Amino acid sequence: MKTFILHPTDDLGEESELHTLMxxxxxxxxxxxxxxxLRDELAQRIAHELFIFQVPATDAHCEVYGFFLVDKTTNEIAIIGDGFRGDGGGEGGAGHRAAQALLSIYGVRPLEMLxxxxxxxxxDAETYREAVNKALEIAGESRFEIPQQRKPRYVDWCFSQRRR
Structure with missing residues (x-):
């Protein structure tokens, strides 16, 4: 894991508070x-104020996603790679379904970025600057959730069945 200090900019082009990019x-x-x-980050941050984004990747030949976990409690942003296929195909598709089930158990729903x-x-940390700025703007103050305070969820039936 690489750690960077990122200075997000606000709408006026001025730097806002520091965030650690993990x-x-x-x-x-x-x-x-x-x-x-993803599992480890959620477990480690279960008592923190989180906002989670599902972020599409540009360099893939299919519909691939990664996740941003914005942690308001620690001012950290964990970026988890683009190994999840939204079209359901292959290992990445199974991983995407497993990630959705995991997030469902924790009672959090990621916001899908366009x-x-x-x-x-x-x-490279600079690759993420614009996306992080947009994520922080969208998250705002009122949209953060503490997974520990959410009711436990059951995994939806469709996640437990194999794709045919």
Whole structure:
């Protein structure tokens, strides 16, 4: 994992408060590692104020996503790689369904960013600056959730059945 200090900018082009960007670079394009990192980050931040984004990737040949976990409690943003396929195909599709089930159990629902907000997932912190600024703007003050305070969820039946 790589850690960067990111200075997001506001609408006036001025820097706002500092955020620590935690990039799980080992998860880039690798479904199993991405799912493990998502699980570990959620478990570690269960009592924190979170807002989660599902972010599309630009450099893929299919519908691929990663996740941003914006942690208001620690001013950290965890970025988990683009190993999840939204079209349901292959290992990435199974990983995407597993990620949705995991988030459902924690009682949090990620906000899906629009395709025009797609980013090239990579190892450079500057790649994420615009997407992080947009994510922080969208999250605002009132949309953060504390998973520990949510009621436990049951995994939806469709997640427990194999795709045929």
């Amino acid at each position: 990039l799980h670079d080992e998860t880039l394009g690798v479904t199993q590692r991405a799912l493990k990192a 395709p025009e907000d797609a980013i090239p997932f990579g190892e």
